[in-house]
Amino acid sequence: MTEPLTTEPTATTEPRLRAAVLGSGAWGTTFAMVLADAGCDVTIWGRSQQVCDQIMSEHRNSRNLPGIRLPESIRATTDAAAALDGAELVVIAIPSQSARETLTALRADVPDGAVVVSLMKGVELETDRRMSEVVAEALGIDDARVVVVSGPNLAREIAERQPTATVVAGTDAAATSLVARACSTPYFRPYTNADVVGVELCGAVKNVIAVAVGIAQGCGYGLNTTATVITRGLVEITRLGLALGANVETFPGLAGMGDLMATCASPLSRNHTLGKHIGAGLTLDEAITATGGTAEGVKSSRSVLELARAHGVEMPITAAVAGVLHEGLPVEEMASSLLARPKRAEGL
Numbered sequence: 001m002t003e004p005l006t007t008e009p010t011a012t013t014e015p016r017l018r019a020a021v022l023g024s025g026a027w028g029t030t031f032a033m034v035l036a037d038a039g040c041d042v043t044i045w046g047r048s049q050q051v052c053d054q055i056m057s058e059h060r061n062s063r064n065l066p067g068i069r070l071p072e073s074i075r076a077t078t079d080a081a082a083a084l085d086g087a088e089l090v091v092i093a094i095p096s097q098s099a100r101e102t103l104t105a106l107r108a109d110v111p112d113g114a115v116v117v118s119l120m121k122g123v124e125l126e127t128d129r130r131m132s133e134v135v136a137e138a139l140g141i142d143d144a145r146v147v148v149v150s151g152p153n154l155a156r157e158i159a160e161r162q163p164t165a166t167v168v169a170g171t172d173a174a175a176t177s178l179v180a181r182a183c184s185t186p187y188f189r190p191y192t193n194a195d196v197v198g199v200e201l202c203g204a205v206k207n208v209i210a211v212a213v214g215i216a217q218g219c220g221y222g223l224n225t226t227a228t229v230i231t232r233g234l235v236e237i238t239r240l241g242l243a244l245g246a247n248v249e250t251f252p253g254l255a256g257m258g259d260l261m262a263t264c265a266s267p268l269s270r271n272h273t274l275g276k277h278i279g280a281g282l283t284l285d286e287a288i289t290a291t292g293g294t295a296e297g298v299k300s301s302r303s304v305l306e307l308a309r310a311h312g313v314e315m316p317i318t319a320a321v322a323g324v325l326h327e328g329l330p331v332e333e334m335a336s337s338l339l340a341r342p343k344r345a346e347g348l
């Protein structure tokens with residue numbers, strides 16, 4: 001039997017890349033651990049003094065990753081300027097809808113020339129911008145300096161150093177391969193991809209599809225329904241992506257089908273969990289509270305739908321999720337409204 005990858009990798013002899021991770025939640029803390037295991041010198045910026053103190057003194061973040069021991073080299077601070085000082089890599093792991101305001105305030109502290117990495121999986125409300133667009137605008141930097149990481153990456157599993165792969169997407173080959181090297185460990189394997197649009201849309205829309213799968217399961221439906229929603233969900237994601245200029249090969253890949261499978265199948269997923277609560281009859285506010293953590297699909301269901309409508313793309317599952325979460329569509333009518341649509345040929 002294969003041994004689980006639980007040991008900390010040995011440090012490399014290359015100069016240590018200095019990385020700042022903005023956000024001390026589940027994924028920010030886990031990605032900080034990946035970077036540290038890959039040999040980077042990592043400082044986390046968090047809003048919570050308590051979380052930062054615990055990372056510094058106990059090498060744990062029990063609020064977001066209970067039971068996980070973090071590498072001792074990781075530092076954490078509530079002082080953003082100190083975290084960003086000298087950073088060559090700036091990694092952003094805060095909720096999508098907070099990104100613009102937070103990054104605009106930190107703009108002067110981001111070092112010139114740093115490569116900026118977005119871990120966020122959402123689409124901004126009101127502007128319908130993808131996160132790499134928001135990051136570039138808020139920081140006043142060229143799009144080419146922004147690299148996206150997205151894939152089947154449930155934080156908890158990676159924090160346990162379970163093997164997985166991811167996609168590192170960027171338009172600048174040097175920046176993209178720098179990020180891929182910086183996060184490559186024996187348990188975390190990055191693949192590069194130049195299709196930023198496709199990779200980001202996959203990450204944002206799979207959250208909405210995971211809410212739909214959760215709703216179906218909360219209603220008591222079985223695996224036929226789950227498989228139908230995932231498969232037709234991938235069609236929706238692909239349709240939107242192609243309308244926005246993405247590469248068709250991205251969608252069956254790790255950021256597309258891979259992340260859909262992980263998020264729609266796992267009870268660790270906040271989006272899936274939130275959907276289950278809705279399907280079981282909780283209100284949206286109750287479901288958000290019961291879920292905890294950031295379920296990006298709640299807000300992205302609306303922004304993704306707006307984006308789709310602006311480009312004339314049909315996304316019935318996304319529309320049904322937005323309908324249930326925000327427009328008063330009764331959850332028990334969701335399936336019947338989807339199945340009653342005019343019959344059509346399979347495919348895009």
Ligand SMILES: NC(=O)C1=CN([C@@H]2O[C@H](COP(=O)(O)OP(=O)(O)OC[C@H]3O[C@@H](n4cnc5c(N)ncnc54)[C@H](O)[C@@H]3O)[C@@H](O)[C@H]2O)C=CC1
Binds near residue numbers: 025026027064098121
């Ligand atoms: N948790 C996961 O497994 C994965 C999450 N992601 C994405 O990463 C992003 C962050 O997710 P998580 O870390 O899991 O969320 P989380 O809910 O665990 O943590 C979010 C963190 O952001 C902080 N925060 C909230 N508003 C903020 C603001 N205005 N300024 C600064 N910090 C703020 C919170 O205090 C918290 O520490 C999301 O877009 C999510 O979709 C992507 C891959 C995996």
Ligand SMILES: O=C(CO)COP(=O)(O)O
Binds near residue numbers: 151270272
């Ligand atoms: O993006 C994720 C896995 O790849 C995490 O999903 P949730 O945000 O639904 O927990």
